[in-house]
Amino acid sequence: MLKFNNMNKRTSIYMLTGLLTFGSMTACQKDFLERPPLNQLSEDTFWKTENDVHQAVMGIYAKMPAEGFIYDDASTDNAHSQYPWESSANSVSAGTITSSENAGWNFQDIRRANYFLANADKVTVISAELLERYKAEVRFLRAFSYFNLMNTFGNVPLFTTVFNPGEENVARTPRKDVQDFILSELDAVSKVLPKTYGGGRPNEKGRITKGAALALKSRVYLYDGQYAEAAKTAAEVMTLGYTLFTSNEALKNENLDDYTKWVDFTDANDKANFLRGLRNYERIFYQKNEGNGEVILDRQYIQQLDVNSINTYLLPASRGGWSSVTPTQAMVDAYGDYKTGEAIVPVTADQRADWYANDRVAFAKEYKNRDPRFYASILFEGAEANAFKGDKETGYYFTWTSGSNFSMTGYNFRKLVDPSFFTANIDNHANAILIRYAEILLTFAEAQNEVSGPNGDVYDALDKIRTRAGMPVVNRTKYASKETLREFIRSERRVELALEGQRLMDIRRWKIAPQVMKTIYAVNKNLVQTRVWDDKLYVMPIPQIEIDKSNGVLVQTPGYN
Numbered sequence: 316m317l318k319f320n321n322m323n324k325r326t327s328i329y330m331l332t333g334l335l336t337f338g339s340m341t342a343c344q345k346d347f348l349e350r351p352p353l354n355q356l357s358e359d360t361f362w363k364t365e366n367d368v369h370q371a372v373m374g375i376y377a378k379m380p381a382e383g384f385i386y387d388d389a390s391t392d393n394a395h396s397q398y399p400w401e402s403s404a405n406s407v408s409a410g411t412i413t414s415s416e417n418a419g420w421n422f423q424d425i426r427r428a429n430y431f432l433a434n435a436d437k438v439t440v441i442s443a444e445l446l447e448r449y450k451a452e453v454r455f456l457r458a459f460s461y462f463n464l465m466n467t468f469g470n471v472p473l474f475t476t477v478f479n480p481g482e483e484n485v486a487r488t489p490r491k492d493v494q495d496f497i498l499s500e501l502d503a504v505s506k507v508l509p510k511t512y513g514g515g516r517p518n519e520k521g522r523i524t525k526g527a528a529l530a531l532k533s534r535v536y537l538y539d540g541q542y543a544e545a546a547k548t549a550a551e552v553m554t555l556g557y558t559l560f561t562s563n564e565a566l567k568n569e570n571l572d573d574y575t576k577w578v579d580f581t582d583a584n585d586k587a588n589f590l591r592g593l594r595n596y597e598r599i600f601y602q603k604n605e606g607n608g609e610v611i612l613d614r615q616y617i618q619q620l621d622v623n624s625i626n627t628y629l630l631p632a633s634r635g636g637w638s639s640v641t642p643t644q645a646m647v648d649a650y651g652d653y654k655t656g657e658a659i660v661p662v663t664a665d666q667r668a669d670w671y672a673n674d675r676v677a678f679a680k681e682y683k684n685r686d687p688r689f690y691a692s693i694l695f696e697g698a699e700a701n702a703f704k705g706d707k708e709t710g711y712y713f714t715w716t717s718g719s720n721f722s723m724t725g726y727n728f729r730k731l732v733d734p735s736f737f738t739a740n741i742d743n744h745a746n747a748i749l750i751r752y753a754e755i756l757l758t759f760a761e762a763q764n765e766v767s768g769p770n771g772d773v774y775d776a777l778d779k780i781r782t783r784a785g786m787p788v789v790n791r792t793k794y795a796s797k798e799t800l801r802e803f804i805r806s807e808r809r810v811e812l813a814l815e816g817q818r819l820m821d822i823r824r825w826k827i828a829p830q831v832m833k834t835i836y837a838v839n840k841n842l843v844q845t846r847v848w849d850d851k852l853y854v855m856p857i858p859q860i861e862i863d864k865s866n867g868v869l870v871q872t873p874g875y876n
Contacts, residue, residue, distance in 0.1 A: 384816030592785015
């Protein structure tokens, strides 16, 4: 299994920054003084062995995106980020971001990749096939970084070589040229990368695969509205053997949860279907299920060395968390009806607040008979979550409480949180899934519907996701037109990929941000955050400090000072 962390790769990371200018050591008369210090690297001593190449590649893997994608959702109508010092999500969602903040302008991983690609061929004691594969992995990681930068900032500097001193300042390259480069790179590396890895060095599971390259390529096409190419590429990924994860295993204390309070089951089979759907969905992200057949790309962690802070960011203070990112009411309203498979009609904010204050029985009815993914994803008032029960507690019911490290909206996320770490009182080290097979099915469904309208293949892709979650299949009579199915797919995509960082680009590419980026309130109608949309927010500002350092080469994004 491919595992890495920033500590045990410090040496290779230091070497791979691409910012260092290597030179000869200070000359000296004594031979032993000419030996390079053991805690430093020199071009004269590196790039000699296969291990050097391996370590260098690992240093680039270590810069992969991690759990920070939850803040992408917090920049949307899905969630709220209450601590502005944790990310720019608070100001992005409010519409107040300025060039004094950094929304993700960072080229360190790209410089590392360029430095690797400029030097890897110096190593001669490595098979040509393995070296080519390593280079393909690095090219993917560079393309992935450029994809994220392009989506955030639009036109970004495109450079693929190592700079000499004085060459660091590069003007912004048109977005189309950056995208063409990304697609070209992904096409090239998909022809080199294997479908799977057998395990063991240098074929550790978790490395970049052909499927990852094609999956990212389909995402690039989808975001750009190239639907025919997106559908075609997604269909190719669908032939590579990925499957939707399923598991009906109950965790410690989980059978204590009484869902008959929330769902009107018709019989035992109906209850079993619901529980299976709930557990199928929430367990995708647990550490014990890492590398399951649904995972196409993930950022890996080392147990007890490399911490995934999801449990801390998402859980309430009563469970040791910070409530950093919490669901909005709009996110809660997005989960449909378990019995009918259709969207719910939410009560008014005034009615909800009145019930919350005066009639908790009526208040609770809004959370009944919802999509199993709702119960797997959201902690709401009165929800049982005994997987998070302390040893000395008789049970755990979520209760919204105001105060430090508690939610401002009235809800907390349960999705992505691994209860095994909470009960063991240790840090979370579950891998952060960046691309999974459900996204590919949704990409195919959306893109193919835009190309040709509804057909059996589109419905089948959606039904696989719905069935796995315990939900009714798509009503093919009601959603028989391109337009009606489009809205269904968008809703399904929002629910299935909630908190996975996709919503940010979805509301931008669909141009629905002005309609959905509205001021948010808590369940008691307390103001949580005032949000004002401006079309300049489709693209983020370059940090002013970067413009200043560029000596006028970089030009600010229109609309920002």
